[in-house]
Amino acid sequence: MVPMPPAVTETIVEFPSGSTRSRATVLAVQPIGPDRVAVVTDRTCFHPVDPGWPDQGADRGVLVSDGVPWPVLDCVIGAEREGELFVGADVPVRRGAEGWTFVVVHLLAADREPPMVGAEVGLEVDExxxxxxxxxxxxxxxxxxxxxxxxxxxxxxxxxxxxxxxxxxxxxxxxxxxxxxxxxxxxxxxxxxxxxxxxxxxxxxxxxxxxxxxxxxxxxxxxxxxxxxxxxxxxxxxxxxxxxxxxxxxxxxxxxxxxxxxxxxxxxxxxxxxxxxxxxxxxxxxxxxxxx
CATH class of the missing domain: 3.30.980.10 (Threonyl-trna Synthetase; Chain A, domain 2)
Incomplete structure (x- = not known):
């Protein structure tokens, strides 16, 4: 039996407690433009920038997959509905809108094969x-x-x-x-x-x-x-x-x-x-x- 990919769920955020390290499962991977890829995980220690009130910018750090660190170029808010992911300023609804799943999106460079959905990764914030x-x-x-x-x-x-x-x-x-x-x-x-x-x-x-x-x-x-x-x-x-x-x-x-x-x-x-x-x-x- 082929295992089903994990469903996209609202991101569990660990930064409010001060955490700078997370172990997470990749829930979604999506190209963003010609040179970036969006990676959504089930949990994260990364603080994302909110385009609605961007007072605090995104954390810096890396996503580690198979022992290889990927610099996180940006970390933003995303919203998913019926398999379609909207990222950053393209999110068409307010946070918490009914029928939408709100997530934290890690943006990586699209210069190599990204981690697969279901993969276990590490997230490390620049302390x-x-x-x-x-x-x-x-x-x-x-x-x-x-x-x-x-x-x-x-x-x-x-x-x-x-x-x-x-x-x-x-x-x-x-x-x-x-x-x-x-x-x-x-x-x-x-x-x-x-x-x-x-x-x-x-x-x-x-x-x-x-x-x-x-x-x-x-x-x-x-x-x-x-x-x-x-x-x-x-x-x-x-x-x-x-x-x-x-x-x-x-x-x-x-x-x-x-x-x-x-x-x-x-x-x-x-x-x-x-x-x-x-x-x-x-x-x-x-x-x-x-x-x-």
Missing amino acids: TYRHALSAGHTACHLASLALNGALAGFWRKEVAVDGLGAPDFDRAAIVRSEIRPFGSEDVYRLGKSLRKSGFEAESAMLDLGAVQGAVNDTLRRWISGGGSVRVETEGPGFTARRTWVCELPEGTARILCGGTHLGDLGEYGEISVALDEAGQELRMTTTAVLAR
Whole structure:
């Protein structure tokens, strides 16, 4: 009897726990353009980039088949239905759409025969690069919470609050976010719609130096005492909701997040931000330095 190939199932993701090594079974292999091949496995330690909100880029690393390492050129979101796999920006539905199976796709060079469906492979993430991105992502969340607190006095209407009880400027105004090794850049809108929501943008920008100082003071205070950081997940599958949780002096902060993070604020030696106004936007550049 010829064994049936394994069915494509939602990828079990192991990166939320900090894992950088996986043993996996290949569920699907599909050419992507003339020079790449997509490989889907039943589980993975690789964090993929989400084209819908590409704040944290893909992990780097290798897929090992029969003892031979294949560089993973990119790692993206995919969705499968009735045997057809859509990859990255070509996914036509939102994550979790009924009738679709959502997966993590590893993109390899199509310069040799790819591993076969059903093959057992190893997945190995570049730990140094992962750690740098995790440091940048955790610092980004801390900076956004500190910014919310520093801007709390510039609201004249009640708005949704963050996990620490401050008006959530980050949620109300964020335009884009880019996680970098040991830092991030976040851009916020300051236009009419935000003003109508009750934010006094002109006054805040006149006091931008003081706001920046307040943010940095808060960040110094937070990391000086340490504090545990973890990712809580509602299940092992890729589409399960994941939440960044951090213990701070003001309480437990929670932010929905699918990225990777450090395990404790004590790993930082310093986190600082620079704030710049450009037209109708505010840019926050966050830099993190690890403790030695």
